[in-house]
Amino acid sequence: MSTLLRLATAGSVDDGKSTLVGRLLFDSKSVLADQFDSIERVSRDRGLATADLALLTDGLRSEREQGITIDVAYRYFATANRSFILADCPGHVQYTRNTVTGASTADVVVLLVDVRHGVQEQTRRHLAVASLLRVPHVVVVVNKIDLVDFDGGVYADVAEQVQQTARGLGLADVTTVPVSALEGDNVVTASARTPWYDxxxxxxxxxxxxxxxxPDVEPLRFPVQLVIRPQSAADDRFRDYRGYAGQVASGSVRVGDPVTALPSGRTSTVVGIDTADGELTEAFAPQSVTLRLADDIDLARGDLLAGSDDVPVATQDVEGTLAWLSDAPLHPGARVLVKHGTRTVQAIVRTIDGVLDLDAAALVPATSLGLNDIGHVTLRLAQAVPAEQYTRSRSTGAFLVVDPQEGHTLAAGMVGDALLAHAAPVG
Amino acid sequence: MTDTDTRRLTQLQWLESEAIHIIREVGAEFERPVLLFSGGKDSVVMLHLAVKAFWPAPVPFGVLHVDTGHNFPEVLAFRDATVERLGIRLEVASVQDYIDDGRLRERADGTRNPLQTQPLLDAIAGHRFDAVFGGGRRDEEKARAKERVFSLRDEFGQWDPRNQRPELWNLYNGRHRPGEHVRVFPLSNWTELDVWQYIAQEKIELPGLYYAHEREVFERDGMLLAVGEHSQPRDGETVERRQVRYRTVGDMSCTGAVESDAVTVADVVTEVAATRVTERGATRADDRMSEAAMEDRKKEGYF
Incomplete structure (x- = not known):
């Protein structure tokens, strides 16, 4: 059976990202005849000899009219044993907003670097976002290798720069690949022109x-979405049914497991794991199931069930890292909403402790956060939530900051010192 | 079970789990959700997922159909039988009523798809629906590729692609002000092939015209249109009997059939996996009108 991988692509302007994405879609045979005809026609109209694969990711008319890319676009392609969801993150406008969005759900960030230019400021920023968001894998595509005559020495220098920058940002697992997206070398088919790359x-x-x-090593985290109580169901079997519906956010749960509810701290035992297809003996992330418990412990939407062997602490005081995504700046004292798991609570921004200087990988003093800033804040919440360090748990360490009036999403929040905790100074 | 491989979801299990999570979020956070249901395959899959999401409780919302008046009779019969079987409330917004009383005028080209926006927005406002589930998929079209799972619409029902909320992790932000509503797309990450593989896996019943059958058709703009009450050949268009099926089901006057031998769901999965033409490219005259046709309609409040 086919499995699924989510990736996010990022790069600076003119790194050839559109061409790379077009090449991936085309060479994996995910481009259909009518789509290809259409880009061939446009390419001919523009006087090009061959079809420009970058046109496959050409955006909306309102974008073409303004010469900008508005927003993250999602693409789909598949091979025999894997399906891919690709979040294509435009590089120039609102790069942090777009890359943070794409990276938040990604298993892999694919980052482009022009081999002629090496690591740029934006490369460093994109690597920092991948590190901040704890994306498990980072692949750096060293592109336009055709423009340096497939010189393995030039590639090796850039690859070393990339690794050094990545280490400075606390990224351990970074892979580099020498590619010509335009000519197709090492994208889908191995290139004969890079014999030095195996x-x-x-x-x-x-x-x-x-x-x-x-799921084997992570602790159970199960945010309760809603309580299922089919009192009016025609079926007598379900008259006293009470189940807690949700998606396993991390770890796994078996019938008989002791669980602890948060923030109440009450404990019970799982007596049933239900789905519409029947009962399960075990559920694991990211399955959507309904849990039945031995005791009525007054659980509701917003509560979290955790395995009793590893229980997070609920707190009203949260130290966090915010990627600020709004045009209007954040100041201390601001009243916001925080959405954590399935719970939304009021919060006050107590302090803004500083903004991240990505070049120095250090926090510099600041009294406000502006668009695309990544900063440290302390928040006081109206209710306690089981906020865990994001570096430990991507599911219970993440939160949204929402404007209480307009309802807009203002920031991506990560509990704790999400970047500097594991970064070493650049040297 | 200690083998890590057994604890990975297949792509269909993953997509199902994500869709159920999305549907439950809406069920928990909104006052008056509704699910757009046409009897087409995507809406049938979406309703199937809603049933699974709340099981063993009943689906806590009804369905809405914007009826162009040019729908295939067998699809309407399927629609009615489905809501009857599930005991779900059906609201119908009728384009025909709008044309009859003059609120909308028939277009010169006869297609009614663009006319659905007004009845849809009126129904949303009239019933004060605050969340509207749609079966749109991002793989369908490039305006949809940039759509959020939770997509805020203003009091005019408009989509503003430049002012979308960033969608982070699986934390969906459904907050809206009075008069605004949120379109929710649980199938955002599904492809046409995923939908068909899921229909096969779950043994989901569909209207018969999704499978190969003989039908009187005529060719127009490179598409095979069915002969019916609302779609008649013009001069010079000849009617033939051919073995066809539909990849999408919409308005009879602008939804084309494709020649096909795919009689069973397994045949269709094979056919879709091998196809060389996109679903909308093959079958939708309305999206061929201009390159930005969908973008324009979405901004006005279309599905």
Whole structure:
């Protein structure tokens, strides 16, 4: 059976990202005849000899009119044993907003670097976002290798720069691949023109990387979405049914497991794991199931069930890292909403402790956060939530900051010192 | 079970789990959700997922159909039988009523798909629906590729692609002000092939015209249109009997059939996996009108 991998692509302007994405879609035979005809026609109209694969990711008319890319676009392609969801994140406008969005759900970030330019400021920022968001795998595509005559020495220098930058940002697992997206070298098919490279092609790599999360080692986290009580159901079997519906956010749960509810701290035992297809003996992330418990412990939407062997602490005081995504700046004292798991609570921004300077990988003092800033804040919540360090748990360490009036999403929040905790100074 | 491989979901299990999570979020956070249901395959799959999401409780919302008046009779019969079987409330917004009383005018080209927006928005406002489930998929079309799972619409029902909320992790933000509503797309990450593989896996019943059958058709703009009450050949268009099936089901006057031998769901899965033409490219005259046809309709409040 086919498995699924989510990737996010990022790059600076003119790194050839559209061409790379077009090449992945085309060479994996995910481009259909009418789509190809259409880009061939447009390419001919523009005086090009061959079809420009970058046109496959050409956006909306309102974008073409303004010469910008508005937003993250989602693409789909598949090979024999894997399906891919690709979040295509535009590089120039609102890069942090777009890359943070794409990276938040990604198993892999694919980052482009022009081999002629090496690591740029934006490369560093994108690597920092991948590190901040704890994306499990990072692949750096060193593109336009055709423009340096397939010189292995030039590639090796850039690859070393990439690794050094990545280490400085606390990224351990970074792979580099020499590619010509335009001519197709090492994207899907191995290139004969890079004999000095014996690693996998980009697609081969993507086919072998493991998706995010390991249910075997992570603790159970189960945010309760809603209580299912079919009192009016015609079926007598369900008259006293009470189940807690949700998606396993991390770890696994078996019938008979002791669980602890948060924030109440009450404990019970799982007596049933239900789905519409029948009962299960075990559920694991990211399955959507309904749990039945031995005791009525007054659970509701917003509560979290955790395995009793590893229980997080609920707190009203949260230290966090915010990626600020709104045009209007954040100041201390602001009243916001925080959405954590299935619970939304009021919060006050107590302090803004600083903004991240990505070049120095250090926090510099600040009294406000502006668009695309990544900063440290302390929040006081109206109710306690089981907020865990994001570096430990991507599911219970993440939260949204929402405008209480307009309802807009203002920031991506990560509990704790999400970046600097594991970063070393650049040197 | 200690083998890690057994604890990975297949792509269909993953997509199902994500869709159920999305549907439950809406069930928990909104006052008056409704699910757009046409009897087409995507809406049938979406309703199937809603049933699974709340089981063993009943689906806590009804369905809405915007009826162009040019629908295939067998699809309407399927629609009615489905809501009857599930005991779900059906609201119908009728384009025909709008044309009859003059609120909308028939277009010169006869297609009624663009006319659905007004009745849809009126129904949303009239019933004060705050969340509207749609079966749209991002793989369908490039305006949809940029759509959020939770997509805020203003009091005019408009989609503003430049002012979308960033969608982070699986934390969906459904907050809206009075008069605004949220379109929710649980099948955002599904492809046409995923939908068909899921229909096969779950043994989901569909209207018969999704499978190969003989039908009187005529060719127009490279598409095979069915002969029926609302779609008649013009001069010079000849009627033939051919073995066809539908990849999408919409308005009879602008939804084309494709020649096909796919009689069973397994045949269709094979056919879709091998197809070389996109679903909308093959079958939708309305999306061929201009390159940005869908983008324009979405901004006005279309599905």
């Amino acid at each position: 690693g996998p092609t980009l697609l081969e790599l993507l086919e072998t990387l493991s998706p995010v999360g390991d």
